[in-house]
Structures are given as C-alpha cells and as structure tokens.
Amino acid sequence: MSVNSHLTSLASTLVLSEAEKSSITTSINTLSSRLTLYFSNTVTNHFQFGSSTRGTILPRKADSHSDIDYMVVFNTSDGQKKPQTYLDRLRRFVEARYSTSEICQSHPTIVLSLNHINFELVPAIYNNYGYHIPSPASSWLEWTSTDPSGTNELLQNENKDNNYQIKPLVRLIKYWNTRNGHPFTSFSLEQHIVSRSFWGCSTLKDYFYEFWSGFTYTYDTAQYIKNMVENAKSHAKKAKEYEDTNMPVNAELEIKKIVPSL
Structure with a gap:
C-alpha cells in the first residue's frame, strides 16, 4: 500500500x-x-x-x-x-x-x-x-x-475544480479532528479547506500534504490544540520526505499516525 x-x-x-x-x-x-x-x-x-x-x-x-x-x-x-x-x-x-x-x-x-x-x-x-x-x-x-444553498454550491464547485478531491480531503481532516477530541468545529475546517488554493495538486495525497503545510492557528489558540496541529504537521512533513527518498513504507506509517485505518 x-x-x-x-x-x-x-x-x-x-x-x-x-x-x-x-x-x-x-x-x-x-x-x-x-x-x-x-x-x-x-x-x-x-x-x-x-x-x-x-x-x-x-x-x-x-x-x-x-x-x-x-x-x-x-x-x-x-x-x-x-x-x-x-x-x-x-x-x-x-x-x-x-x-x-x-x-x-x-x-x-x-x-x-x-x-x-x-x-x-x-x-x-x-x-x-x-x-x-x-x-x-x-x-x-x-x-x-x-446561506445553506450557497455553502453547498461553493463546496460542490471547489470539489469539481479540484479533481473531486476536496470532499475526500474534508472527510479525512474531520476524521483527524474527531480522533483528537474535536479541537475545531467541523464547519470551520470545511470553510478553511474550501477557501484554500491547492495549485499543482492532483492526487489525494497531494491535497493532504498541502493542507497540513498551510494549516495554521491563531495566537490565542489553546496550547494543547497547537500541539495537536504541530504533531500532525510533523508527521505529514516526515511522510513527504520519506516519499521523496523512495521510502513508501515509512511514509505510509507516518501518515497512519495522523489518520489510521478505521
């Protein structure tokens, strides 16, 4: 895999x-x-x-x-x-x-x-x-x-314009969020993803890496939440480095530390 x-x-x-x-x-x-x-x-x-x-x-x-x-x-x-x-x-x-x-x-x-x-x-x-x-x-x-219908339309359009990878990405990030006790609201994560630019991304892993490389928090975010985010960003960064050096097994192990199999 x-x-x-x-x-x-x-x-x-x-x-x-x-x-x-x-x-x-x-x-x-x-x-x-x-x-x-x-x-x-x-x-x-x-x-x-x-x-x-x-x-x-x-x-x-x-x-x-x-x-x-x-x-x-x-x-x-x-x-x-x-x-x-x-x-x-x-x-x-x-x-x-x-x-x-x-x-x-x-x-x-x-x-x-x-x-x-x-x-x-x-x-x-x-x-x-x-x-x-x-x-x-x-x-x-x-x-x-x-604006319920406007929100839905915006997500549908972004999903279509991004190789139909936005909805899968949203579900993955929401899965990470729930495994960590819901530090962010689901809607805020969706809004963040829809508002992001994923230029140059094609596969789901590209979108996943890009999400974590650009995901930030505010100064007054609770420290334990900052730690959760930094932990995930670190694993994503390591995974990409392993992939770049042709170590796919190690890369997958790092990704599973963020979103393990269900």
Missing part, C-alpha cells in the same frame, strides 16, 4: 453506508411530517442542511458525534421573537412528538438523539437578507446569517 492508496481507501470508508442513509431518510420523513402537523402555519419551511447534504458527514463508526442539521423556519408575521422563544417551541415539539427515551437537550439548537443518529433542530427566521439562525453563545448578536 502507498500513502495515496491508504488515504483514498480510508476516505472511501468515511461515508455513510446505504443502511445509514436509509435510516436517516426514514427519520427525516417522519420528522418532516410531525413538524408540519404540529406547527401548521406557524412554521413556513423546514429542511435538512449542513454536512449531510454536502456529502462530508462522517458515519457514526468514525464519529459518534455525527449529526443531521435540520432547519425549522418560523413565521414572523406576528412579530420576530427572541431565539430562545423559538428554541422553547422546538423543545416542546420534541417532548410532545418523541418518546422520553429519545433525549431532548437544549443548546443553540435542540438535539434529538435517535438510535442511529442525532438531529440538531435549528430554529431560523427568514427575511429580505436571507436565513438567520441563533448566534453562538460567545457572540453579542442574537442572530447570525447563513
């Missing part, structure tokens, strides 16, 4: 199985019908979004925290409410329409834990400026804008 074959094989295993896709589809259909019946015209739209619609979600076998993002757009014709008001409405919906064995938990989203996957129900409002969802707790703003 070589570095590229290991990365390619691993990336292909970091996708949802047909059984997982089927279970998720069933759950989404059930969720959709229950939302429509429960909220009627107080909700104007609801739909799946996020990494599961971009093909970059990791299967549960790789990341037990994998979840499906589902946006619920509330009708604001009676006046826009606080984010917490809509979160409370979603919480009451889950408590009313799902059994107590399915955990309901409040975050900037409402988390519905099913046997095969978690659903993050995200309350949203829509106006002339697009969709808005509750801001993270660290923000002083109540709402933050989001």
